Amino acid sequence: MKSHTRVLVIGGGVVGCSVLYHLAKAGWTDITLIERAELTAGSTWHAAGGFHTLNGDPNVAKLQQYTVELYREIEALSGQSCGLHLTGGVMLAGTKERMDWLKMAHAKGRYLGMHTEIISAAEAKKLMPLIDEKQFAGAMYDPLEGHLDPYGTTHAYAKSAKLKGADIVLRNRVVDMSQREDGTWDVATEQGNIHAEHVVNCGGLWARECGRMVGLELPVLAMEHMYFLTEDMPEVAEINASTGKEVITALDFEGEIYMRQERGGMLLGTYEQACKPWSERETPWDFGQNLLEPDLDRIAPSLEVGFRHFPAFENAGIRRVINGPFTFAPDGNPLVGPIRGLRNYWVACGVMAGFSQGGGVGLALSNWMVHGDPGFDVWGMDVARYGDWTTLTHTNAKVRENYARRFRIRFPNEELPAARPFRTTPVYDRLIDHNAVFGDMCGLEHALWFAPSKAEAKDDFSFSRSNDFPHIAAESAAVREGVGLLEISNFAKYEISGKGADAWLDKLLPNRLPARGRMVLTPMLNENGMLIGDFTLAREADDRFWVFGSGLAEQYHMRWFQAHLPDSGVTLRAHGLDLVGLQIAGPKSRELITRLVHEDLSKEAFPFMAFGRFNVGIIPAIVGRVTYTGDLGYELWVKPEHQRALFDFLMKEGADLGLKLFGGRALNSLRLEKSFGSWSREYRPIYTPWEAGLERFVSTQKPDFIGRDAMLKARDAGPVRKLATFVVDALDADVIGDEPIWRDGKVVGWVTSGGYAHHSKASVALGYVEAAAFDAGAPYEIEIIGERRGAKMAAEPLFDPKGLRMRG
Numbered sequence: 001m002k003s004h005t006r007v008l009v010i011g012g013g014v015v016g017c018s019v020l021y022h023l024a025k026a027g028w029t030d031i032t033l034i035e036r037a038e039l040t041a042g043s044t045w046h047a048a049g050g051f052h053t054l055n056g057d058p059n060v061a062k063l064q065q066y067t068v069e070l071y072r073e074i075e076a077l078s079g080q081s082c083g084l085h086l087t088g089g090v091m092l093a094g095t096k097e098r099m100d101w102l103k104m105a106h107a108k109g110r111y112l113g114m115h116t117e118i119i120s121a122a123e124a125k126k127l128m129p130l131i132d133e134k135q136f137a138g139a140m141y142d143p144l145e146g147h148l149d150p151y152g153t154t155h156a157y158a159k160s161a162k163l164k165g166a167d168i169v170l171r172n173r174v175v176d177m178s179q180r181e182d183g184t185w186d187v188a189t190e191q192g193n194i195h196a197e198h199v200v201n202c203g204g205l206w207a208r209e210c211g212r213m214v215g216l217e218l219p220v221l222a223m224e225h226m227y228f229l230t231e232d233m234p235e236v237a238e239i240n241a242s243t244g245k246e247v248i249t250a251l252d253f254e255g256e257i258y259m260r261q262e263r264g265g266m267l268l269g270t271y272e273q274a275c276k277p278w279s280e281r282e283t284p285w286d287f288g289q290n291l292l293e294p295d296l297d298r299i300a301p302s303l304e305v306g307f308r309h310f311p312a313f314e315n316a317g318i319r320r321v322i323n324g325p326f327t328f329a330p331d332g333n334p335l336v337g338p339i340r341g342l343r344n345y346w347v348a349c350g351v352m353a354g355f356s357q358g359g360g361v362g363l364a365l366s367n368w369m370v371h372g373d374p375g376f377d378v379w380g381m382d383v384a385r386y387g388d389w390t391t392l393t394h395t396n397a398k399v400r401e402n403y404a405r406r407f408r409i410r411f412p413n414e415e416l417p418a419a420r421p422f423r424t425t426p427v428y429d430r431l432i433d434h435n436a437v438f439g440d441m442c443g444l445e446h447a448l449w450f451a452p453s454k455a456e457a458k459d460d461f462s463f464s465r466s467n468d469f470p471h472i473a474a475e476s477a478a479v480r481e482g483v484g485l486l487e488i489s490n491f492a493k494y495e496i497s498g499k500g501a502d503a504w505l506d507k508l509l510p511n512r513l514p515a516r517g518r519m520v521l522t523p524m525l526n527e528n529g530m531l532i533g534d535f536t537l538a539r540e541a542d543d544r545f546w547v548f549g550s551g552l553a554e555q556y557h558m559r560w561f562q563a564h565l566p567d568s569g570v571t572l573r574a575h576g577l578d579l580v581g582l583q584i585a586g587p588k589s590r591e592l593i594t595r596l597v598h599e600d601l602s603k604e605a606f607p608f609m610a611f612g613r614f615n616v617g618i619i620p621a622i623v624g625r626v627t628y629t630g631d632l633g634y635e636l637w638v639k640p641e642h643q644r645a646l647f648d649f650l651m652k653e654g655a656d657l658g659l660k661l662f663g664g665r666a667l668n669s670l671r672l673e674k675s676f677g678s679w680s681r682e683y684r685p686i687y688t689p690w691e692a693g694l695e696r697f698v699s700t701q702k703p704d705f706i707g708r709d710a711m712l713k714a715r716d717a718g719p720v721r722k723l724a725t726f727v728v729d730a731l732d733a734d735v736i737g738d739e740p741i742w743r744d745g746k747v748v749g750w751v752t753s754g755g756y757a758h759h760s761k762a763s764v765a766l767g768y769v770e771a772a773a774f775d776a777g778a779p780y781e782i783e784i785i786g787e788r789r790g791a792k793m794a795a796e797p798l799f800d801p802k803g804l805r806m807r808g
């Protein structure tokens with residue numbers, strides 16, 4: 001083994017080998033993969049080898065599509081067969097809701113260039129004769145489905161990487177590692193030490209243990225998973241003979257079953273409800289290529305459904321049962337990327353579908369390492385979507401929930417119940433007293449809407465408008481007509497101070513910095529001029545700033561901030577729940593706050609985008625005159641010990657003004673009619689500020705900031721697509737996000753978010769449209785649950801286009 005390597009990849013499963021291959025392909029050839037035992041010795045060797053492109057997140061689906069298309073490339077390069085069977089497959093819907101879900105998945109796939117088809121149950125039967133079509137409402141056919149040989153595929157990646165210069169060391173466990181001052185790593189292995197510039201944790205079943213070597217507790221957990229192989233089945237032989245082809249793969253959502261042909265019989269696997277974690281706290285290092293004890297009783301309920309849906313199985317003998325462990329992150333998507341605060345340490349783990357996702361994961365990670373950017377929208381699998389707030393037991397509960405729901409529908413208004421409440425703010429009980437229905441954001445409870453009674457305080461899950469609709473309407477009306485109160489503790493708040501703060505922020509952000517006591521809105525760009533953040537930036541003093549942004553992206557942004565922080569002169573602090581917030585918004589909000597403060601808060605003395613620190617009642621608060629509702633309003637930030645008292649003061653003083661609590665869903669309704677974009681929806685790293693309509697928040701006059709050159713190039717080249725607001729001719733269902741936008745019979749864009757704007761009485765969609773097809777007067781259509789609805793592009797925000805209300 002050599003003593004130095006540019007990159008050390010830990011783990012020779014399908015993911016580690018894919019990362020190795022993609023790094024080598026990108027031209028980094030001084031790279032080494034170290035494997036504890038043999039290649040595939042973790043969860044890879046006993047996988048069923050199925051692959052598909054379907055994923056709830058279209059960006060992850062795109063990477064799955066890439067993975068499937070990659071196999072021919074590595075086969076040709078390595079001469080090693082992947083044992084590819086591209087059979088195509090059907091996803092079978094047993095209910096109308098599932099059929100709706102498939103129609104939406106099909107619609108999403110359309111703008112990604114996928115070629116799925118919605119078919120009837122009878123058509124599905126023709127393609128997959130083993131089904132009893134009476135059990136199904138219909139299906140989706142995907143030509144890019146099939147199965148492969150896990151061993152051959154892993155070796156094809158490995159051989160291709162080796163041909164490009166990569167090293168692979170087998171039977172050598174990485175036992176420890178420590179970081180040098182310069183950020184490189186000394187890695188201790190059973191065969192000696194190796195110095196690496198970068199380390200990539202592809203430890204699979206042992207990813208947690210590899211993380212713990214550097215003090216990291218990764219939110220992954222292994223689950224037991226079973227599939228069985230049948231004896232040869234005459235029905236299979238008959239299909240093979242009559243079609244000349246093998247039986248296509250099938251996925252039965254109601255039975256929670258997947259299946260494919262294996263030799264003359266079938267392979268059937270299931271995501272059972274009574275699921276079982278494996279090695280919950282620690283994975284034993286001596287776990288070899290072992291299998292776990294099968295437990296057919298656990299999967300019996302699924303099998304019962306399976307036998308009904310696929311009658312031929314009833315007479316089939318079981319040849320072998322496989323029970324093996326593999327890892328999941330709490331939301332079932334991979335954990336990929338650099339770790340905040342750990343220079344040159346990368347992860348690619350929690351990959352639960354290595355043969356659908358491994359290629360995309362390898363490509364994204366290698367791009368990130370080599371070019372500084374994953375090159376795709378990888379938010380759905382970025383490790384930064386989790387943070388220090390997770391615990392081993394929280395992960396355990398969420399992974400079990402996710403596993404058991406693997407084939408269940410998640411409705412757009414459905415909040416998942418496991419491990420809740422987990423993080424709460426001091427006003428949580430107050431909000432419960434007012435019948436709040438809560439959502440979970442990074443484990444934090446936040447109010448979505450308020451019901452008139454305890455009994456009504458729950459969501460009826462639906463793709464259409466639901467029981468919250470009239471209550472959100474009332475909350476929106478309170479804000480637009482009087483005054484509303486919203487908890488905003490789930491925003492991220494960062495404090496930046498020190499003599500270097502001004503210069504650092506000036507370089508980091510493309511907008512001009514505000515004057516003392518003022519705020520500005522500003523995006524943040526990466527080196528490629530793409531959007532990686534949108535913030536409110538306030539200057540409290542010459543050397544003290546506050547940045548407010550998406551709470552969802554706190555880890556993501558902190559990773560970027562820390563990576564760009566100078567060695568001295570700037571102190572950066574993410575306040576998390578050390579600072580909590582309440583917001584009052586609406587035309588009567590000034591009157592309310594004026595009752596509680598001594599300062600002059602008139603329009604002249606404390607105008608729109610003013611920022612200050614004063615007492616509200618008896619409580620010290622940081623106050624900004626801005627709200628995301630697009631109305632007159634104030635954000636009030638206080639220490640947690642003051643939040644309940646502040647809440648009580650505001651409720652009491654606001655009573656005669658008609659003060660009403662509102663939640664996140666009303667906020668969404670209000671921001672939509674103002675055409676305000678939101679992070680992770682309209683603003684993501686695949687858009688430029690010109691495309692996202694944020695050009696007025698970047699200062700092209702500023703000589704030097706990150707992403708300036710690329711951003712100016714993008715401006716000169718013209719936008720590829722542009723963000724637009726649409727009013728949709730919807731019936732009783734509004735857009736959710738990711739629906740295709742049609743013009744003249746062609747898909748010309750996609751929806752990023754939407755919903756019903758109650759005050760404007762309009763179904764609104766925000767979305768990106770190809771620049772060439774962007775025409776305010778043109779007739780558009782947006783697909784909602786498989787039906788194209790007419791949509792009109794709005795030339796300006798539906799509510800208060802001149803912004804008089806918020807400036808008032």
Ligand SMILES: Cc1cc2nc3c(=O)[nH]c(=O)nc-3n(C[C@H](O)[C@H](O)[C@H](O)COP(=O)(O)OP(=O)(O)OC[C@H]3O[C@@H](n4cnc5c(N)ncnc54)[C@H](O)[C@@H]3O)c2cc1C
Nearest residue numbers: 011013015036042043044048049050174204205353354355
């Ligand atoms: C029963 C079953 C059926 C499945 N079916 C499918 C399927 O049909 N389709 C699909 O896509 N996926 C399937 N999977 C999931 C699939 O197996 C995983 O997604 C995939 O194996 C993950 O690969 P990995 O490389 O991340 O992890 P692993 O395969 O676990 O690889 C990690 C490697 O790292 C090595 N390692 C760990 N720590 C160290 C260390 N300190 N030093 C050196 N080496 C180390 C290990 O020895 C191991 O080889 C199935 C899984 C199971 C259990």
